[in-house]
Amino acid sequence: MSTAHEIALKARAAGNILKTVDNANRSEILRKIHDALKEKASIIEEANKKDLTVAKETGLVDSLLKRLDLFKDDKFDVMLRGILDVAKLEDPVGKVKMARELDEDLTLYQITAPVGVLLVIFESRPEVVANITSLCIKSGNAGILKGGKESVNTFRAMAAVINSTIEQNVATTGIPMGAVQLVETREDIADLLKEDELIDLVVPRGSNALVRNIKNTTKIPVLGHADGICSVYIDEFADLTKAKRIAFDAKTNYPAGCNAMETLLINPKAASWWEILENLSRNGDVVVHVTKDVKEAYISKLEELGKLDDVLKSKIADAKENEDFDKEFLSLDCAVKFVASTQEAIQHINLHSSKHTECIVTENNENAEKFLKGIDSSGVYWNASTRFADGFRYGFGTEVGISTSKIHARGPVGLDGLVTYQYQIRGNGNIAADYLGAGGEKAFIHKNLDIKNIKL
Amino acid sequence: MSTAHEIALKARAAGNILKTVDNANRSEILRKIHDALKEKASIIEEANKKDLTVAKETGLVDSLLKRLDLFKDDKFDVMLRGILDVAKLEDPVGKVKMARELDEDLTLYQITAPVGVLLVIFESRPEVVANITSLCIKSGNAGILKGGKESVNTFRAMAAVINSTIEQNVATTGIPMGAVQLVETREDIADLLKEDELIDLVVPRGSNALVRNIKNTTKIPVLGHADGICSVYIDEFADLTKAKRIAFDAKTNYPAGCNAMETLLINPKAASWWEILENLSRNGDVVVHVTKDVKEAYISKLEELGKLDDVLKSKIADAKENEDFDKEFLSLDCAVKFVASTQEAIQHINLHSSKHTECIVTENNENAEKFLKGIDSSGVYWNASTRFADGFRYGFGTEVGISTSKIHARGPVGLDGLVTYQYQIRGNGNIAADYLGAGGEKAFIHKNLDIKNIKL
Structure with missing residues (x-):
């Protein structure tokens, strides 16, 4: 051996x-x-x-x-x-x-x-x-x-x-x-x-x-992810149909996937937001782990609409505030919380997510751009399910893995994640001492060449 | 505090x-x-x-x-x-x-x-x-x-x-x-x-x-280099003038620099190779730490030519085989060794170098390409001094540092070394379940767009 x-x-x-x-x-x-x-x-x-x-x-x-x-x-x-x-x-x-x-x-x-x-x-x-x-x-x-x-x-x-x-x-x-x-x-x-x-x-x-x-x-760099805590944020200006579809797909299409939604952030000003939860529970068997304020608002709305039946009741659980928003359920469960603005959603996500993939559902360009710029994760989506975070869907031909590191390779990793780069210099006996900065008089040209025309 | x-x-x-x-x-x-x-x-x-x-x-x-x-x-x-x-x-x-x-x-x-x-x-x-x-x-x-x-x-x-x-x-x-x-x-x-x-x-x-x-x-990734053990390899088909200039510049232009030559590998078939050592010692004050076979060949050649004076004698030292080829002298000292071929030079360098910058001096294209492909360091040079490994000389505008890591940023690092990337998806309510592979019938287009025309 x-x-x-x-x-x-x-x-x-x-x-x-x-x-x-x-x-x-x-x-x-x-x-x-x-x-x-x-x-x-x-x-x-x-x-x-x-x-x-x-x-x-x-x-x-x-x-x-x-x-x-x-x-x-x-x-x-x-x-x-x-x-x-x-x-x-x-x-x-x-x-x-x-x-x-x-x-x-x-x-x-x-x-x-x-x-x-x-x-x-x-x-x-x-x-x-x-x-x-x-x-x-x-x-x-x-x-x-x-x-x-x-x-x-x-x-x-x-x-x-x-x-x-x-x-x-x-x-x-x-x-x-x-x-x-x-x-x-x-x-x-x-x-x-x-x-x-x-x-x-x-x-x-x-x-x-x-x-x-x-x-x-180990001290060796690791390409991989330990957790996939992905969030979907339903903005004040979300389209309800898109919101329902995206949250449903992100949670239920493959709950064991690292790109499944684990946290749902809702701006309470979003029109008919309760339908998103109802749809998850009724059609997707999802248990929503809701904070106290979400629970009150959700139940009172269901009662008002005469929709609070035993099925929905059995799918409402209390969120553990210090736990459920840092949790990868990997099951038909989902933590749900109100946030007052896109900025608050960004802050929550940057603090709690595992830097995998996050989505904003909105028809408002300004909020979308703020989200796309402000989120610190490898994937930031506007109006698309987090389930798209996948090497084959990205068109990488093959997937080496999904990375939540912030350097080298992020997100779905194709063959490119297994290569790095080197600098080659091809010269003709050139020495540094001939150039400015190292004792000489020559200046560097620093002219970029079109790489399309390069054959080495 | x-x-x-x-x-x-x-x-x-x-x-x-x-x-x-x-x-x-x-x-x-x-x-x-x-x-x-x-x-x-x-x-x-x-x-x-x-x-x-x-x-x-x-x-x-x-x-x-x-x-x-x-x-x-x-x-x-x-x-x-x-x-x-x-x-x-x-x-x-x-x-x-x-x-x-x-x-x-x-x-x-x-x-x-x-x-x-x-x-x-x-x-x-x-x-x-x-x-x-x-x-x-x-x-x-x-x-x-x-x-x-x-x-x-x-x-x-x-x-x-x-x-x-x-x-x-x-x-x-x-x-x-x-x-x-x-x-x-x-x-x-x-x-x-x-x-x-x-x-x-x-x-x-x-x-x-x-x-x-x-x-x-620390477990945090480190951008930097602990050692700069750079080598110059004088191939059988080296041009003597270029070899002398490059070795001299690489060693003496700034001996304390991390891109200075610390190891000189010589193919004994290279024409008048001893002149490279003579030039280093006589004009650059460099002490050559030579292996036993190099010492014998060098001294007998100097004697034959009637050049072995006290100046040169004082600049010849015995290389410590298990030490000097893994050493960053950072002074007017240099370890010198014979290698029989480009392949042997590559093997020595890949084993001993700190993955900073290495150079081959040769007029032979095949050997040069072999070296450029085979060396595992961040910089691989053909007929140019290792001293060019520098952010300003590379035209990076500024230098954050020089990295000997193999991933994220290698060699001289400009501002690019302080950025990573994110994947953005901009959709219209798209869900994975509509596409092949996740339950649906739609196929992905996977059409690359010309990034020159993209304004986000």
Whole structure:
């Protein structure tokens, strides 16, 4: 068994080579991995059955068993197709983002480059192995992959296929061994998280608890989100139909999603605002956790309209003021509060949200622009459901994850989140001492070049 | 006295407002701060003299005294001019970087936004207060500033002027109090470094020891570099004149700079390579710390040519193999080693460098491209001195610092390093459930719009 340090060193060395392999070869190895996994499907299925048997014996809950089952419905085929889809994506590496003439024979380029070594930690879903392998290789990064212990046999079988494919094609594609390494034990992860000199980015894909735990135990930057506390603000000038639709979609379309609405802020001047709550509860089974003033106003309005029946009554709960507005329910529950203005909504959100995605529903341009400018989260929406915060919906081709960090990559992250940049200078023996500021007389030209015309 | 948490909370609140202030007002307050500092020059000078007196009494060394003296030569005027220069820079906030039609009435924008709250820690140079204040306000970030204790009186005087200027103009410019806060004690810093929920980025400007210490004690991302171990590789196909000039400039133009050459890698097949070392020592006073094989080859060549005099002899030292190639000399010293190929040079650099800036000297395109692609540092140069790694030389207008991180901001960092981005969606009541993948039938358009035509 290799130590964590050896694994990290091997990944670093592989990453340094992978960085130099061109897109044609990076994509070619993905197609070969696709073919090999397809060919060895029966071996993988057998390993997967072994995992399922063990899981059933240990009493794993049904929802986890479903995740673990790689051959349920068309899951395996979707996984295979995903590899080819990533292979077809535009090369994220080597894109010229800026070019500037510093002098006639001295040019500066800003060029995208792989981050280096990624540590990807995920839980039970075995298809993630293929997904992460594709993303890593396509973006020129070496990957260290750690899956859940429930799917260890499936992982091993898939890793064996992937690694032997890489091995057989080292000479033709240049993709080095060590480009993808599988790690099995929990101890390894604790040690790997200490390798901040060799590992550049940790990508946890799993529960919030997993992400929070990793963020707290490593100095390596983490790409991920521990919480998704998204808010919808119903402005004084909201269109009621839009408000009802958006709140309903944001809460009920997929309540377990990190982009689901958890907090509903209502300006009490909004016309017929109570219908939004009624619609959520009656048609969406949503329990509204309301503050005292919302409760009083809501109930008196329902009574006035003769609508306060047992169904609605059973869906009204008291909000815990110090808790429910910092809570990710991940269920058909939602905290509801009055705010007196757009400014108050912004203040509430900037204080309580997890910097994921927030929405204002309004027909008033001024309030909308104030909201779009004032909110500090990665996604700020005007009249659209928070559920749009998703790599596929954004058109990223693939999604690496959703980030609530404020730097590097924010919100839904595509392949771009796995690259960084480098500055290249191409000169002709130029030295700083010839130029102003370092002892010389020459001035810099600093003329931006049109990057469309740059071929490096 | 406010606690660290109170300071951080105040900064966060100020950042949230500052984020919404337009460029005209952000620039206007900088001009007003410029005027006020100019007007109060005599008060600041008096405070600075107090610091200098104390410093002399405590026996501060001359070089630090020089740094502390804000009125030495034209330093104060240069500082004032710097404020106006930053005010004049292009607005880094609110730039549309991407626009994509998701559907006819649903558009996604990627827009630059301030990072939020910056904690800037620096040592004795008092003019940094004005510099950092300008950078923070211009980029829409709230700043918490901590200076060295030697310049506390100067800081206080300048902070008083800056804060009263902000206070007097809150109503007209919208720049909030708390946009810039000064922190005085060491204890505060330790506590502030724990506020990772409120502070978004730490920018240390000072010694490597300071940066290393901060990186080791905080979970907040750090923009900075602890080491600058830059290498120059003299390829087999190097032009000797260029090689001599570049090595000489990279080492001697400013040896204390983080972009100075610390390691010289030589391919022994390079024509007359010994002249590079001879030139460094004879004309640049550089001590070459050479490995055993380099020493033998160098001395025998010098003897053969009858050039081995006492001057050169005194400039040859034995390299400590396990130390000198991971060392930032910051002096007229340089570690020298043979490498057999470009590939070996790349491997050495990727293992030993601090990911700052590296250069290949060669006339061979293939080797150059291999080097440019294979090196993992923020700067990769072909036939140009590492000394060009600098925000002003890159044409960034101003330099926030130089980063050796691999994500967010790499290499010389301009105002762009103080902004991140947000995704805006402008819709018309759109909900995810109407679209494919979330239960509906509508397909996304995903049509990129020309950002030149976008006005938000």
